[in-house]
Amino acid sequence: MSTQPEVEPDAVVGERRHLTNLAYRLLGSLAEAEDAVQETYTRWYAMSRREQAAIASPGAWLTTVAGRICLDVLGSARARRERYVGAWIPEPLPDRAEWAGGGDPADRITLDESVSMAFLVVLESMTPAERVAFVLHDVFRYPFAEIAEIIGRTPAACRQLATSARRRVGAARVPAAPTAPSPGQAGLVRHFKEAWEARDIEALVGLLDPDAAMVSDGGGLVGTVLHPVEGAEQIAAYLIHIADKAPGLRLLERTVNGLPGLVAQHTGVTVTVAAFELDGDRVTRIWAVRNPEKLRAWTGSRPDRARTGPDGAIL
Numbered sequence: 001m002s003t004q005p006e007v008e009p010d011a012v013v014g015e016r017r018h019l020t021n022l023a024y025r026l027l028g029s030l031a032e033a034e035d036a037v038q039e040t041y042t043r044w045y046a047m048s049r050r051e052q053a054a055i056a057s058p059g060a061w062l063t064t065v066a067g068r069i070c071l072d073v074l075g076s077a078r079a080r081r082e083r084y085v086g087a088w089i090p091e092p093l094p095d096r097a098e099w100a101g102g103g104d105p106a107d108r109i110t111l112d113e114s115v116s117m118a119f120l121v122v123l124e125s126m127t128p129a130e131r132v133a134f135v136l137h138d139v140f141r142y143p144f145a146e147i148a149e150i151i152g153r154t155p156a157a158c159r160q161l162a163t164s165a166r167r168r169v170g171a172a173r174v175p176a177a178p179t180a181p182s183p184g185q186a187g188l189v190r191h192f193k194e195a196w197e198a199r200d201i202e203a204l205v206g207l208l209d210p211d212a213a214m215v216s217d218g219g220g221l222v223g224t225v226l227h228p229v230e231g232a233e234q235i236a237a238y239l240i241h242i243a244d245k246a247p248g249l250r251l252l253e254r255t256v257n258g259l260p261g262l263v264a265q266h267t268g269v270t271v272t273v274a275a276f277e278l279d280g281d282r283v284t285r286i287w288a289v290r291n292p293e294k295l296r297a298w299t300g301s302r303p304d305r306a307r308t309g310p311d312g313a314i315l
Contacts, residue, residue, distance in 0.1 A: 011058060011059070012041075012044060012058050012062070015058070015059050015062050015063075016037060016041075017108075017110075018059075018063070019036075019037045019040060019062060019063065019066045020033055020034065020037050020108075020109065021109055021110050022063065022066060022067070022070075022135070022136075022140060023036045023037055023066055023069075023070055024093075024109050024115070025114055025115065025120075025123070025135050025139060026067070026070040026071075026074065026131060026132060026135055027070055027073055027074065027077070028090035028091065028120050028123065028124060029090065029091045029294075030091045030093065030109070030296070030297060031091070031293070031294075031296070032073055032077075036066055036069045036070050036073060037066060039069050040062055040065045040066040040069060041062075043065055044058075044061075044062060044065075060146070063142075063150075064146075064149055064150050067132060067136065067147075067150035067151075068150055070132065071128055071129070071132050071150065071151065074128035074131060074132070075128050078128070084219065084220070085218070085219060085220025085226070086216070086217060086218055086219070086220065086224065086225075086226040086227075087215045087216065087217050087226075087227075087228070088124070088217060088219075089117075089121070089215060089216075089217035089287050089288075089289050089294075090117065090120040090121065090123075090124065091289070091294040091297075092117065092256050092257055092261070092273040092275055092287075092289050092294065092295075092297075092298075093109055093111065093115065093256070093257050093297055094254060094255065094256070094297055094298055095111070095254070095255035096108050096111070098254065098255070099297055100296075100297060100298055100299055100300035111255070111257060111258035112258060113258070114135075114139045115257050115258060116174075116257055116258060116259055116275075117256070117257050117259075117275035117276075117277070117287050118172075118174045118277045118285065119169075119174055120257070121287070122168060122169050122172045122174055123135070125168055125172070126165050126168055127161075129151055129153070129161050130161045130162075130164055130165040130168070131165065132147070132150065132151055132161075133147055133151060133158045133159075133161035133162040133165065134161070134162045134165035134166065134169075136150070137158075137162045138162060138165075138166065143155075144156075144158045144159050144162075184281075185259065185260050185278050186253070186260045188207065188260075188278055188281060188282075188283065189253060189260040189261065189262060189276055189278075190253060190260075191203075191207055192204070192207050192262075192276075192283060193251050193253060193262055195207060196239050196240075196243060196251065197243070197251060199240050199243055199244070201236045201237065201240050204232075204235070204236035204239060204240075205232045205233055205236045207281075207282065207283055208232035208235055208236060208282060208283050209232065209279065209282040209283060209284045210231065210232050211230070211231070211232075211284075212230075212231070212232050212235055212282070212283055212284050212285065212286070213228050213229065213230045213235075213284075213285055213286075214228065214229045214230075214235045214238070214285070214286040214287075214288065215228045215229075215285075215286070215287050215288070216287075216288040216289075216290060217287070217288070217289045217290060217291050217294070218290040218291055219290075219291030219293060219294070221291055221292060221293065222271075222290050222291065222292065224288070224290045225238070235286070246266065248266060248267070249264055249265070249266055250264070250265045250266070251263070251264055252264075252265060254273075256273055256274070256275040256276075257275055259275070259276065259278075260276065260278075261273065261274055261275045261276055262274045262276075263298065269299065270295055270298040270299050271290065271295075272288055272289065272290050273288070273289045273295060273298055274286055274287065274288045274289075275287045275289075
């Protein structure tokens, strides 16, 4: 009687980083990505050894299950985000060397152009099916035949979904992000930080594109501006107002989703992470995440509730 070989545990566990990278790009939330990966492994280990051994490619099976879980999460997330207080911004990620709270480095997200904040924000505008088809094909290079198994549509339909998603990216004019921050980008963010610290409103206006916009995410847990601040002069005035209202606020230059960004700390605690979209020598977009539930990678903990700074309105 023939027997099928058992699946090597290391081969299954070794897929975790790939699954986490995939799930984060699909969901825009590290916490939700980790939950999706955990659920994927729960389903794998719920099978008998015989059932596991019958699967020709455990890696492909895990990816299919993770993709379907993420598709379901995206469907329910659309309704949840309609009730979200203020703007919903994807969860910002630090450089691997600055990840707080320890953990297994192998599980961390690979930072490249597909996790720039500008790119993730455009992904949020897609339907769940568009996002899954686009990320799997254009980012991870999965063939449409395999994507069809995940989405439950024909390969031709998946191709159309990816094409539609690609048009959204083109219409949003997302700037091509380098695989590593350039000195020019880092210098622009540094000048922006210095102008903010000096409360130099003219310098801030000069560094901002006239049509720049700033969006903040407090999730209803901490005070923040609920609507986008638009225009260079308006953003600069708002930042000066914050600097005046929050004495002792410390600004740090940090890598945010693979690109130069800023972290604001108060009494040694990270309270805001700001990602930037840069075009030449100007700042065109600022995304400021204050929701403490999205700052776990920066603080090393998942807070129970909000931690507010002075006047509850830092960014």
